[in-house]
Amino acid sequence: MLELLPTPPTDPLWELTAEFAADERPERLDLVLGVYRDPDGRTPVMAAVREAEIRLAQRSDSKEYRGLSGNAAFNRALAALVLGPGVPADRAAAVQTVAGSGALRLLADLICRTRPGTTVWISDPAYVNHRPILEAAGLRVRTYGWCDAEGGFDADGVLRDLGAAGRDDVVLLQGCCHNPTGADPAPRDWEALAELSARNGWVPFVDLAYHGLGDGLEADLWPTRLLAARVPELLIAVSCSKNFGLYADRTGCAIVLGASGRAVRHAETALQNAARTLYSMPPEHGAAVVTAILADDGLRAAWQAELEAMRGRITHNRAELASHLSALGCEAQARALARQKGMFSMLPLTRPQMLLLRRLYAVYGTTSGRINIAGIAAHRIPQLARGIAGVLGSDHAGRPLEGLVH
Numbered sequence: 001m002l003e004l005l006p007t008p009p010t011d012p013l014w015e016l017t018a019e020f021a022a023d024e025r026p027e028r029l030d031l032v033l034g035v036y037r038d039p040d041g042r043t044p045v046m047a048a049v050r051e052a053e054i055r056l057a058q059r060s061d062s063k064e065y066r067g068l069s070g071n072a073a074f075n076r077a078l079a080a081l082v083l084g085p086g087v088p089a090d091r092a093a094a095v096q097t098v099a100g101s102g103a104l105r106l107l108a109d110l111i112c113r114t115r116p117g118t119t120v121w122i123s124d125p126a127y128v129n130h131r132p133i134l135e136a137a138g139l140r141v142r143t144y145g146w147c148d149a150e151g152g153f154d155a156d157g158v159l160r161d162l163g164a165a166g167r168d169d170v171v172l173l174q175g176c177c178h179n180p181t182g183a184d185p186a187p188r189d190w191e192a193l194a195e196l197s198a199r200n201g202w203v204p205f206v207d208l209a210y211h212g213l214g215d216g217l218e219a220d221l222w223p224t225r226l227l228a229a230r231v232p233e234l235l236i237a238v239s240c241s242k243n244f245g246l247y248a249d250r251t252g253c254a255i256v257l258g259a260s261g262r263a264v265r266h267a268e269t270a271l272q273n274a275a276r277t278l279y280s281m282p283p284e285h286g287a288a289v290v291t292a293i294l295a296d297d298g299l300r301a302a303w304q305a306e307l308e309a310m311r312g313r314i315t316h317n318r319a320e321l322a323s324h325l326s327a328l329g330c331e332a333q334a335r336a337l338a339r340q341k342g343m344f345s346m347l348p349l350t351r352p353q354m355l356l357l358r359r360l361y362a363v364y365g366t367t368s369g370r371i372n373i374a375g376i377a378a379h380r381i382p383q384l385a386r387g388i389a390g391v392l393g394s395d396h397a398g399r400p401l402e403g404l405v406h
């Protein structure tokens with residue numbers, strides 16, 4: 001049977017990571033995957049997570065099945081964290097998922113079960129897995145623009161494109177720290193998006209993967225809470241991978257807000273049914289850790305302080321890179337970089353330039369120009385800036401850029 005399988009496509013990000021691992025140059029710099037790295041280049045277990053794990057190990061007495069929605073205490077705690085105090089309990093349901101990706105997929109299944117073939121609008125560019133997840137669930141995908149020519153958020157363009165989204169459509173929006181561009185709407189732009197949704201009837205679907213790493217936890221959650229207050233229905237995919245550092249523990253949550261208690265209960269059951277046919281129930285460990293942290297004032301404060309420190313490092317890295325680029329005469333690039341937020345930045349480099357950056361300077365970003373700002377050790381920033389400035393100059397050995405790339 002397996003002989004019949006045609007050559008399947010491989011995942012470009014993981015392929016690039018493997019290429020990096022095989023690169024023997026000591027100066028190689030991995031800015032491909034969206035993981036936080038400390039100044040020593042490690043992705044540490046957060047201290048609050050470690051402490052919660054110790055406490056859990058001491059008191060864990062059973063690993064019995066939890067229930068169709070996973071860990072109920074986790075669902076309550078995460079919904080409260082994301083939505084704040086403003087949403088009545090009977091307006092929302094939360095179901096634990098296999099990380100943010102699992103939440104995206106379950107919510108995509110929910111949309112499909114409600115209205116097969118629904119069109120979901122995603123940004124262009126989008127998180128690399130948005131389209132595949134939505135299409136795998138059977139949904140149609142259309143795109144709206146995101147950035148202006150300077151790499152900032154293009155409010156007019158986004159509102160114009162989304163003017164074509166109708167009341168049967170769903171619009172996927174990243175709640176903060178847009179992946180891959182780092183360009184986020186300003187508060188007035190979120191107000192305009194909420195108003196457009198309320199006026200035209202499309203349902204916002206928020207993907208929250210980086211809250212706490214942009215402007216701070218409360219500020220990063222503000223757009224999602226605004227939408228919750230302004231529109232009757234809202235879908236939210238929450239990831240705990242980045243802000244709790246629980247990448248491998250696959251921890252997340254699908255949250256649904258509806259106009260009536262009945263619709264919310266039906267949506268919750270539909271999410272449970274979708275999970276049942278995919279993996280039955282989500283893994284417990286990460287959810288138990290997050291619940292232990294959010295339920296204990298001391299641990300919660302320690303987690304938030306650590307998250308703030310991570311955010312501070314990312315912001316510092318971004319400012320440093322911008323300042324080095326500026327010193328090398330790359331003013332426009334420095335300005336664009338300084339305006340962006342979160343783990344990622346989109347370098348204004350073409351695919352050949354990104355390949356050149358990899359070949360000449362051992363800097364690995366995606367060929368679309370995305371780099372992980374959170375992945376650079378401070379002492380490597382000058383090397384990165386020199387690389388970017390180097391490939392921006394088209395006069396390498398007097399040859400055109402394309403000529404240098406094999």
Ligand SMILES: Cc1ncc(COP(=O)(O)O)c(C=O)c1O
Pocket residue numbers: 034098099100101102127174179207208209239240241247251252
């Ligand atoms: C925008 C966005 N959404 C969702 C995810 C999924 O994260 P995970 O499944 O690891 O929680 C990611 C991961 O990089 C992301 O960047």
